[in-house]
Amino acid sequence: MSKKVITAIAGLSLTAGLLGLVGVPAGAQAGTASQATAAMAAPKPPKGARAVLQVSPNPTTKRGQEVTITGNCGGGKELKAVLAGINRARPLLQNIRIIDDxxxxxxxxxxxxxxxxxxxxxxxxxxGDEAGVTLLVTHV
Incomplete structure (x- = not known):
């Protein structure tokens, strides 16, 4: 994996963590579409970090449970690899199989x-030239 992709992944990880901390502003009333849209609006990711993915089911509930990862490359050429977790010695996912790239x-x-x-x-x-990240929650 190139240094550019690793840098993009690190930035995406930080962004995902920060976006998880952002809530609806104090005093905002539930049910107002314009307030909800403004609270959830985020800037477009930078070039190199535009791939989008989802994991299903999420959260997972059993060790050994099969999950499906879907998404798009956000302008990238093709899906080249999927990585899960931070520590290679203790991976989050095993037996990763690309069904359709x-x-x-x-x-x-x-x-x-x-x-x-x-x-x-x-x-x-x-x-390749685009990367993406999401968070997988486990309750085992």
Missing amino acids: NPQGFVVKATLAPTIGNGVGPVFVDC
Whole structure:
């Protein structure tokens, strides 16, 4: 993986963590569409960090459970790799299989590692010149 992709992944991880901390501003009333839109609006990710992915089911509930990762490469050429977790010695996902590497709609299957516990871990995709990240929550 190139240094540019690693830098983009690190930036996405930080952004995902910060966006998770952002809530509706004090005094905002629930049910007002314009307030909800303003509270949830985020700037477009920078070039190199535009791949989008989702993990289903999320949260996971059983060790060894199969998950499906879907998304798009956000202008990238094709899905090249999927990484899960931060520590290679204790991966979050195992048996990662790219079913379809189509940049407009990729599909990946994987299983939750048998040694994983409760928590949150990142799932990254590398689409060559674009990268993406999401968080996987585990309740085992």
